[in-house]
Structures are given as structure tokens and as C-alpha cells.
Amino acid sequence: MASNEEILTGLAEIVEEVAGIDTADVSTEKSFVDDLDIDSLSMVEIAVQAEDKFGVKIPDDQLAELKTVGDAVDYIAKNQ
Amino acid sequence: MTAFRLPATTPGARLLGLGSTQPANVVTNDDLAKTMDTSDQWIRDRVGIQSRRVVGDGTLLVEMAAEAGERALKDSGLEPSEIDTVIFASCTMPSPIPNGAAQTADRIGISAPAAFDLNAACAGFSYGVGTAAGLIRSGSARHVLVIGAEKLSDWIDWTDRSTAIIFADGAGAAVLGPAPDEASVGVGPVAWGSAGDLAPTIFIKPENNALFQEGQSVFRWATTKIAPVALRAIELAGLTPADIDVFVPHQANLRIVEAIAKKLRKSGAREDMRVADDIILSGNTSSASIPLALDHMRADGRVASGDTVLLVGFGAGLSYAGQVITFP
Numbered sequence: 051m052a053s054n055e056e057i058l059t060g061l062a063e064i065v066e067e068v069a070g071i072d073t074a075d076v077s078t079e080k081s082f083v084d085d086l087d088i089d090s091l092s093m094v095e096i097a098v099q100a101e102d103k104f105g106v107k108i109p110d111d112q113l114a115e116l117k118t119v120g121d122a123v124d125y126i127a128k129n130q
Numbered sequence: 131m132t133a134f135r136l137p138a139t140t141p142g143a144r145l146l147g148l149g150s151t152q153p154a155n156v157v158t159n160d161d162l163a164k165t166m167d168t169s170d171q172w173i174r175d176r177v178g179i180q181s182r183r184v185v186g187d188g189t190l191l192v193e194m195a196a197e198a199g200e201r202a203l204k205d206s207g208l209e210p211s212e213i214d215t216v217i218f219a220s221c222t223m224p225s226p227i228p229n230g231a232a233q234t235a236d237r238i239g240i241s242a243p244a245a246f247d248l249n250a251a252c253a254g255f256s257y258g259v260g261t262a263a264g265l266i267r268s269g270s271a272r273h274v275l276v277i278g279a280e281k282l283s284d285w286i287d288w289t290d291r292s293t294a295i296i297f298a299d300g301a302g303a304a305v306l307g308p309a310p311d312e313a314s315v316g317v318g319p320v321a322w323g324s325a326g327d328l329a330p331t332i333f334i335k336p337e338n339n340a341l342f343q344e345g346q347s348v349f350r351w352a353t354t355k356i357a358p359v360a361l362r363a364i365e366l367a368g369l370t371p372a373d374i375d376v377f378v379p380h381q382a383n384l385r386i387v388e389a390i391a392k393k394l395r396k397s398g399a400r401e402d403m404r405v406a407d408d409i410i411l412s413g414n415t416s417s418a419s420i421p422l423a424l425d426h427m428r429a430d431g432r433v434a435s436g437d438t439v440l441l442v443g444f445g446a447g448l449s450y451a452g453q454v455i456t457f458p
Contacts, residue, residue, distance in 0.1 A: 089176065091385055094350045110346045 051130060052104060057123045064099045065119075068092050078120030086119075104130050137269030140308035143262065144316030145458040146208065146273070149201025150302035150425035151194055152412065155186030159295070166291045173295045178384020182298035182413025184283045191222060191301075192230050195279035196237035198301035198421070203238065206305035208273060210238055213305070215271040216245040217262055219254030219278045219417040221446065222285055223247065234277060244271065251332070252380045252445025253322070254278050254417030255302070259441070260320030260451055262306045277303040278417035287340035296383070297341065298413030302421020316458065318367030321359050322451035325351070332446035343446075352386045352444055357393035360442045363452035371398035374454070375437040376427065380444055381409035381419035390442075404432045416445060424457075433457050 052060065062076035069088050082088045088096070093116075097108040100122070106129045108116075116122045158181045159170035173179055185194075195218060203210060218231035231245035250257040255278035265271035279301035288294050309315040328351060331344040356379070364371055371394055379387050384407060391405045408423035415422060420441050427433040435457055442452030 090346055091176065091349050091383075094346050095353065095389070098350060098354055110344070110350065113346070 054123055054127050057104065057126050058119070060103050061100060061119065061122060061126070064096050064103065068095045068099065076119055078118065078123060080119045081117055082119065083117070100126060106130050139269045140267055141312045142309050142315030142317060143266040143306045144309045144314060145304055145455055146307045147202045147204070147206025147305040147458065148303070148421060148425050148428065149198050149203070149205050150300065150418070150422045151197040151201065152183040152300040152422065153185045153187075153189060153194070155184055156181050157184045162291075162295055166289060166294065168291045168295060176383075176385075177296055178407070178409055179295065179413050180410050183300060185281055185299045191220065191224065191279055191281040192234045192237060194281070194299065194301040195220070195230060195234040195277045195303070198279060198303040199234060199238050199275050199277050202275065202303035202305050206307075208305060208307075210240045213240045213273045213275050214243050215262070215265060215274040216240060216243045217248055217258040217274060217276045218245070219248045219250065219258040219276065220280055221249050221251040221254065221416060222280045222282055224284060230279070235275075240275070250417075250443070250449040250451065251447055252382060252414075252416045252419065253443035253447070253449040253451045255420045256320065256441050256443035256451035256453060257322060257449070259304065259306065259317060259455070260322060260453055263317040263320070263453075266306060266308050273305060273307045275303060275305055277301060278419075278421050280416040280418050282341070282414075282416060285334060285339065285341050287338055290340065292345060293341050293343065296414045298415050300412060300415040300418040300422050302418045302425055304421055316456035318363065318369075318454035320451055320453045321362040321366055322449075323359070324450070325355075325448040328448045331448065349383070349386065351448060352382060353389040356442060356444045356450060357390050357397070359444070359450050359452050360390065360394060360440055361397055363442065363454055364440065367454040369438070369454060372400055373438050374399055374403050374440045376404045376406075376433045376439040376457070378406040378420050378423050378427070378439060379442045381406065381412065381423055382414055382445065384409050417443070428457075
């Protein structure tokens with residue numbers, strides 16, 4: 051089981067690969083859409099990679115609920 | 131029991147000719163931005179399209195299909211009388227009856243061929259090529275005209291920015307015939323299938339007769355499930371990813387095209403594999419997108435005779451099909 055800190059680090063690496071955003075900018079309070087300017091298709095790519103990395107399922111309806119990086123970290127922590 | 135006499139089989143099929151057509155009417159992203167809340171940059175970022183061709187003069191779907199078919203026939207050097215089977219892959223016929231294949235054949239001057247429509251949506255051309263190759267190998271057909279033709283503009287809500295920016299019109303066609311020997315077989319085995327559980331992700335809404343798709347679900351499916359289909363087609367043909375010179379996936383969305391190509395390269399496809407990007411100027415033309423892209427790549431020199439080309443179609447159904455071909 052990954053800790054919240056490990057999840058954040060892993061998620062930031064995925065966000066960097068998919069959207070080219072520096073890992074340092076990927077912090078829990080950031081909104082994917084409003085702060086990081088990530089669109090809905092990139093969110094799918096991030097979800098697919100997070101599923102592989104953390105062994106979780108992130109269906110599309112759940113994905114829509116993950117507004118901030120912190121939401122995603124919490125969801126992964128709860129469901130891994 | 132009576133033993134039936136069956137036709138002589140052939141070693142397999144090969145491509146003999148290719149042709150395509152598009153409407154003259156160009157619709158740019160800026161044109162669309164005048165009537166809906168979108169912009170050139172937004173569209174380029176989401177789907178990679180800069181402009182698309184949309185019928186503006188009332189041209190019929192079967193007229194486009196016949197034009198593409200005639201060009202493919204001319205390219206093959208065959209006469210209309212030598213075609214015995216016409217497969218018309220389309221999901222946008224204005225009405226289910228009559229079918230498009232017979233009337234298209236008649237417009238071309240092909241007399242009394244076996245003619246049927248095939249609806250596998252955006253996978254239709256690869257389904258058609260797979261079906262044609264099987265008919266030719268079994269001896270049930272000799273020369274088959276496979277046409278992918280779509281008039282998606284008839285089935286679009288032109289106020290819905292999620293679909294109006296993507297879909298377009300056009301037609302492409304190929305003539306297939308028997309290879310004289312095993313070494314000259316030019317169509318590999320088809321890798322195909324469907325995912326009917328995801329049927330509700332792309333459908334025609336009855337209330338407005340317009341296409342609707344769950345963009346995120348379809349994107350997830352296409353970017354995770356289609357590269358394995360492409361790899362399966364390569365494996366079935368007895369090849370490896372490094373053998374592929376040109377990759378022509380259905381032109382659904384440039385980001386899907388790039389995601390699948392990236393996965394193929396991670397599996398051993400070459401960096402210099404040429405990847406179709408015809409969607410940029412043609413939009414998503416469903417079953418027509420693969421032959422259109424191939425024909426355009428031939429015109430600009432990115433595909434040449436003897437190239438090993440990987441085709442893979444995927445879309446509503448959901449359905450998918452891929453095969454490796456040798457470019458004629």
C-alpha cells in the first residue's frame with residue numbers, strides 16, 4: 051500500500067508525462083482543470099496510468115468527481 | 131449424403147487499386163466557431179483537426195461512393211465487368227432500404243454483382259477488406275470492390291460542439307483480387323471483434339436523429355484496447371512491429387492516433403514508421419477514413435508500392451478490425 055505522499059509523487063510523475071506539467075506544480079490543492087489546465091481526455095490518460103500504477107479502478111463517472119490533485123490522492127488511497 | 135462441388139481456392143488476396151473522393155466544401159474551425167461556443171485552438175488541442183470536408187451541394191452518399199469506387203477501379207486497371215462483388219461499408223445510409231451497395235455498383239456500371247452493405251461503423255473498411263480477402267481466398271469471389279463511404283453531416287446536430295467539430299464526409303475504396311501465388315499475397319489475416327457492452331457509448335439519439343458519443347469512455351477504450359488489436363494483426367500475419375512501414379489507424383482523433391502509435395513503438399515498431407494524420411484536414415470520416423488517408427499518403431509520397439502497411443479501424447458497435455497489407 052502506497053502512502054498518500056507516495057501516491058502524490060507517483061501521480062505527479064504521471065501528470066508530468068501526460069500533460070508536460072512540472073512535478074513541483076502538482077500539489078494537493080491544485081485543480082486539474084482550473085489550475086493545471088488539463089482537459090478531459092488528458093484526465094482519462096492520467097486515470098489509465100494511475101490504474102496501472104496503483105492497482106485501482108477509476109471509472110469515468112468517478113473521474114469526473116476528482117476535481118483536485120488531493121481528491122485523486124484520497125480516492126487512490128481509499129481504493130488501492 | 132451428396133458431396134458438393136466447391137470452387138477452387140486461391141492462395142489469398144492482394145490489393146489491386148485504391149481511390150477516394152471528398153466534397154469540395156471545406157469547413158474550417160473558424161467557420162464552426164461562428165455558430166457554436168468553440169475556437170480553432172480548442173478544436174486543434176482536443177482532436178487535432180484544422181478543417182474538414184462536408185457536403186455542401188446535396189451530393190448523395192452513393193454518388194461519393196461511386197466516385198471513389200470508379201477511381202479505385204481505374205487504378206486497378208480492371209473493367210467494371212470484372213468485379214463480381216461489391217461491399218459497401220457505411221453507417222450513414224439515409225435509409226436502411228434499399229442498400230447502398232447495389233445502387234453504387236449500378237452507378238459504376240458493374241453488372242449484377244453480389245452486393246451488400248456492411249455496418250461496422252468506423253471499423254467498416256477493415257471489416258470489408260477482411261471479408262473480401264476471405265471471399266477471394268475461398269473462391270467465392272474473384273475481384274471485390276470494397277468501399278468505405280460516409281455522409282456523417284446528415285447525422286450531426288450542428289449546434290453540438292462535441293460532435294460537429296469532429297465528423298465529416300468522404301469516400302474511399304479498394305479493389306482486391308486473388309494473388310497468383312503465396313509470395314504475392316498482400317492482405318494478412320484480419321484481427322477483429324466487438325464490445326457490445328459498450329454499445330451505448332456511441333449511438334444515434336432518437337430525439338434528434340443525431341450522433342452522440344461518450345467522449346471520455348470512447349477515448350479510454352480506443353487508447354487502451356486498440357493497440358493490442360493492431361499487435362494481434364501483426365502477429366497473425368507472421369510479422370513483428372518492426373516490419374511495419376506505415377500505420378494507418380482510423381482517423382478518430384489525432385490524440386488517439388498518436389496514443390496508439392506510441393504504444394506500438396513501445397512494442398517494437400520503428401520510430402520512422404509513418405503514421406497517418408489525415409484527420410488534420412479531413413476530419414473523422416468513419417469507414418472512409420482509412421482509404422482516404424492511404425490515398426492521400428500515396429499522393430504525397432508517404433506510402434509507396436511494396437510498403438508493409440498496418441490498418442486498424444475501431445468505432446461504434448463497438449467494433450474493431452485490423453490487418454496488415456502490402457501496398458500495391
